Structure formats: C-alpha cells, structure tokens
Amino acid sequence: MTALGGPKQTAGVQPPTGMGLAISIILIIVALALAYFLVQMAGVIALVGIIIGGVLIAFGVHFVPVGGAPAAMGQSPGIATGVAMLAAGAGLAGLFGGAWAAPFGFGVALAGGAIGGGLLMAITCTMVNVIYIFGMGIPAASGKVEKDPITGDTFPEYKSQGTEGHGLPFISWVGGVVGGVLGGLGGTLIYLELVEVYQTQLSAILGATVDQIASVAISLAGIFAVGMFLMNAVLAAYNITGTIEGPHDPKFKRFPRAVIAAAVASAVAGIFAIGLLELVGVF
C-alpha cells in the first residue's frame, strides 16, 4: 500500500530491472577493458578475482542472522547488532587468517580466510545463545518459519507473546557460519589479488625486489580489501533493509539484486585499486 505511483511492490523482492542489468554489464565491461589497458592480462585476472570476492561478500551477508535493535530486547530473532558491522567483523577476522596463510599458497590462504570468518561467527552465535538461555532464560524461536528446516524444531509455542521470536535457532546459527565463511573467502580473495598486483607494480616502479616492497604492498592491499569489504557489506545491508533471520528468511530471496550491485561496485572500485600505482608511476 503506497500513496506513491510506480511499479507494484512484490513482498519486498524486487528483481533487477532491464535497464539496471544493462548498465551493470556495460560498467563491468568498461572496468575490465580499463584493467587490460592498465596492467594487461594480469589486471583483468585480478579484477575478475575482485569482482568474485565482492559478490561472495554481498551474498554471504544475506546469510548472517541480524536482529538489530529489536533483538537486543528479545523482540526478534538474530544477533543484536547491525548487518554490515557483524559481517565486517567476521570477514575481517577471515582476512586476518588469510593474509597470515598467504605464504603457503593461494588455496591454503583462501581456505584459512574462509575458516577464520566462520570461526568468529560460530563462537559469536554460540555466545548469543548462551546469553539468551543462561542470562535471560529465553529459548530460541524463529518468527519467520514454523519449523526449523534443519532440526525440525517447532517455534510458535516457544515464541513469547508480543514478540517476533528471539535467540538464534539452529538454522540461523548455520546461516551465520556460512555467511562468515563466504565473507572471509571474499575478503581474502580480494586481498590476494591486490597484493599480487601491487608487488609486481611496486617492484617495477621502484626498481626494488619483491621482499623490499612487501610491507608496502601488503599494507595497501589490506587497506583496499578492508574498504571493499565494507563497501560490499553496506550494499548488501541496504538490500536487506533492517533485519534478517538467515537463509530461511523471505528477505534472503532479495540477494540477486545485491549480487549484481556488488559485482558492479567491486569492478568500479577495483579499477581504482588496480590503477592506483599506475597513476603514481605516471607522476
């Protein structure tokens, strides 16, 4: 029901428009062409990695059960904090692990990043239930579904009156861990792609060995990875609008729009990250 004109709203799920898709594809192609122009094939590969990383982050944020302010009063299920903030916490912890494991190879670093993010979410989600159950005496109950899709637990009788549910049912716990894993994976992928580009560019510009410029390359790649993580997490949070219970929440179906937006945003931001040192080299 709206006083405004415009297309009919369909339960919050708004598929991407044709115009939006066309502009997105054009922007991504332009970014890839620029990457080729600036750093040749290595730039294209790095940008593709950054786009995939951004998409993984935005998709992963939709899994994280976030209840916001109502969850802090036991009025709705989820973790009592903001969507982007919690996802950033998990993803950056993953980035920490991934960067540490980078010398052992691409696969180990990616897996280390993914598990780092998942570990933070596993511990946080468990402690949320510990506080709800042992601190507040409130069992977990979803407000969006009648039964837990994994355990088969029923929720209506465990939902206190006047609330939309509370705590973290097991499906939300699993969603949180999956979100953390995807976030950590995406953040680490962006970091690894950028660090490789910066190591090559910096050693060419400064005429130094990779070891000599490693700390600068790692710092730059780390800062850009953190920035791109926050950008994609906030984009996904705008798509979610407020709270989400996890993969069983109807809002989860909104993810295609966020994934497309994240791909475009990562491509545009990625071209600035990749082209940064080329510009410095010109001056």
Add this chain to the structure above:
Amino acid sequence: MEEIVFGIGITALAGALATVAGAAEDVESDIGSQGDPNSQVQLAPQMGYIHRIFNKAVSGEPPAYGLWVALGAGLAWAFMTMQINPILAIVLGSALAVFVQGVYATTAYLGRTASLAKFGQPVYIDILKSMTTVTMAHAFVAIFTTVAMCYLMIVALGHPFPLPLLGIVWGIALGAAGSATGNPFYGKERQYQEQKFGAGVPISASGNIVRYAEAGQRNSLDNGFFSAKLGGPASGICFGLIVFFELWRTVVFEELNAWGPVIVGVVVILIFAIIDRYIEVWARKTFGPYTTSEEASS
C-alpha cells in the same frame, strides 16, 4: 618445538588480553547506552518517560571501536618509530585515542539529548561530568589491551599486517563480538528489568525503560555495575575465544601441515555447533513452551 611453546604462550596472553578487552568494551558501551539498546534510551522520552541514562551512541560499536583501536594503534606505531619504548608507546597511543572517544561521547550526549528537548528531556550536566570519564576509563582498558594484543601478533607471531591495519581489523571484530553478546543482556535484562524473566519484551512495552533505582533515579553507573556481572564477562569470553582459537590453530598446527589450521578450524566450528545445539535443546526441554498467553505477557 621451543618456537611452538613460545607461540602458545603468546596465544594465551593474546587471548587473555582479548578477554579483558571484550569485557571492558561491553561495559563501556552499556554505560554509554551505545549499540542497539540505545534505541530505547532515545525512544523513552518520546513516549513520555524522562530519564537520567547516559546516551552517547556515536555509531554502532564495531565502527566506533574500529576507529578508536586503529587510532590507538596508529599513534602507538608512530611513537615506536620515534624510538619510544613499545609499552610506553601503546599506553600513550591508547590514551590519546581515549580523548577522541571522550570528545565523541560528549558531543553525542549533548547532540542526541538536545534533540529530545521538544519531549521535555533535559540535558543533565552532572551526568555528562560523571559518566563520560567512566566510559573513557573503560574505553582505555579496551583500547590498550586490543592494541597490545595486535602488537604481540606482529612482533611475536609475525603477522604481515602493519599495526594500524590490525587495529582496524580487531577493533571492528571487538565491537562485533561485544555488541552481539552484550547488547541483549543490557537491552532486555536491564532496561526492561520490570518485564517478566524468561520472555522477550513485548513490542507494546517499547520505550518504557526502568528509570528508578533502589534509591532515587537510576543512572548509567548502575547499568555498568549490572553489565559487569554477566554481559561484560560473556562478551570477554566471546572475543577471547575468537582470538585464542584464531591464533592457536595457526601457531600450533601450521608447523605440522599447511592445511592443519584449516582442518582444526573446521573441527572447532563443528564442536561449537554441537555446543550450540545442545544448549538450544536443553533450553527447550528445561524451560518448556509458553503455556498460556497471560504468563508471557507484560
């Protein structure tokens, strides 16, 4: 072997520092009503409930602590490059970061409370004087311990990130862990202490926060005292476990095999899944379903 034993010692120390940081962070944010429970402190005067609760929500806890810890770490790093002793540099960096926190807290309280003038909510200068310094003291503990933990990760464990970047990463993670674990305890158990135990706050009761204490009006120091009993320590355990397991799986198992930390990480996640499921089932059996609507109502 010696290296691993040294690494385990550093891991334990970092975990202990993180535990203190998590506890101090949650108590600091609860005294200032930062994080999600702030919505109720801001809402109460609009519903006619004038209160003396400190209201300094600068932003969500993760970005706020990302800023303060990164600032403390950056300044400490700058002092270290000036050949100042690392411990002194971390203390100085954290102290300067705390002044920024104090400025934010002051402007946030004045701005947020002044915006409620039309609902009759006064700006209490005595609250500003007495509460701000207490939140600053707690923030110092949280920032100092987190920066010290980040410094250990670089110097003793060889993490490649520079100190300010690790400050951002672990500052945001600290805020995320503290707000996720501590907010419900402050928001539901303290602000709505008059509501029945064992049930969520009915949406119709929103804004009706508890405003009176054993003697006189409740203030945020009482809330800090309450949070320090469970919400704070639980947040500390949460952040401490995160840091400990993140470091432990790498320090101990990386020497055995490059994939060792990944496999151990998966095992730890599965163990937490079992713990979570166990307490979820335990709660359903022990508390049972809500039998009648009257029992669960406000």
